[in-house]
Amino acid sequence: GVRDGLGAYIAKPETYAPDVVVYHNDDFVAIHDMFPKSSLHLLLLPRDQTKTRMHPFDAFEDTEFLAKVKAETRTLRKLAAGELRRKYGKDSAQEQARQAALSADPPPDELPQGRDWEQEILVGLHAVPSMNHLHVHVLSVDRYSERLKHRKHYNSFSTPFFVPIEDFPLAEDDVRRNPTQEGYLKRDFTCWRCGRGFRNRFVELKQHLEQEFKEWKKL
Numbered sequence: 130g131v132r133d134g135l136g137a138y139i140a141k142p143e144t145y146a147p148d149v150v151v152y153h154n155d156d157f158v159a160i161h162d163m164f165p166k167s168s169l170h171l172l173l174l175p176r177d178q179t180k181t182r183m184h185p186f187d188a189f190e191d192t193e194f195l196a197k198v199k200a201e202t203r204t205l206r207k208l209a210a211g212e213l214r215r216k217y218g219k220d221s222a223q224e225q226a227r228q229a230a231l232s233a234d235p236p237p238d239e240l241p242q243g244r245d246w247e248q249e250i251l252v253g254l255h256a257v258p259s260m261n262h263l264h265v266h267v268l269s270v271d272r273y274s275e276r277l278k279h280r281k282h283y284n285s286f287s288t289p290f291f292v293p294i295e296d297f298p299l300a301e302d303d304v305r306r307n308p309t310q311e312g313y314l315k316r317d318f319t320c321w322r323c324g325r326g327f328r329n330r331f332v333e334l335k336q337h338l339e340q341e342f343k344e345w346k347k348l
């Protein structure tokens with residue numbers, strides 16, 4: 130069924146073009162999300178056959194496995210940051226300052242730091258995944274995408290329904306273990322960047338996300 134759609138990538142990653150499969154090795158496949166919910170949205174798929182059909186909360190009880198996945202997400206976060214720098218670096222104020230300093234004659238001893246794009250990336254999992262094969266989301270913070278069409282799309286990446294990989298292992302009594310009870314996906318909208326509330330007004334939220342996206346790129 131459609132919920133098994135991610136299985137093909139871990140079975141035969143070599144059969145996909147680079148715009149679909151970003152890289153693969155013996156243990157992991159990194160892909161582009163087919164329905165991206167941010168301007169950059171990747172998925173990391175562990176290939177371990179004993180883990181791929183488990184719920185992430187259960188799979189990550191294995192601390193050795195969790196450590197391995199965390200290490201790979203650090204690699205993918207760096208790669209994603211490089212991608213953001215290529216996409217938006219020229220727009221970024223910090224990047225422009227750095228370029229200006231580099232081309233000064235003579236250049237200053239201390240160059241301004243370029244923008245830390247690794248901080249602009251979210252890495253985590255949905256408390257209730259819709260796809261069966263274990264996957265970690267690696268996406269830019271903007272949540273700006275044509276594919277972000279439904280209330281639950283925004284809230285699934287903007288409430289505790291999204292569990293950052295660093296939060297694992299979860300405590301026994303962590304409320305996110307019972308996410309449906311909390312109604313995260315039906316919550317009022319809050320802008321990820323400025324914290325402004327939009328109640329249930331999705332169209333207004335979408336317009337605001339576009340404005341925030343433009344400013345975020347240039348920051």
Ligand code: 5GP
Pocket residue numbers: 134135160161162163164165254255257258259260261
């Ligand atoms: P979940 O809600 O299960 O954590 O997220 C599953 C993700 O997989 C979604 O972001 C969705 O857009 C993505 N997705 C669903 N089907 C496919 C597919 O066939 N190929 C790719 N590359 N991504 C998919």
Ligand code: ZN
Pocket residue numbers: 320321322323324325337341
């Ligand atoms: Zn805002």
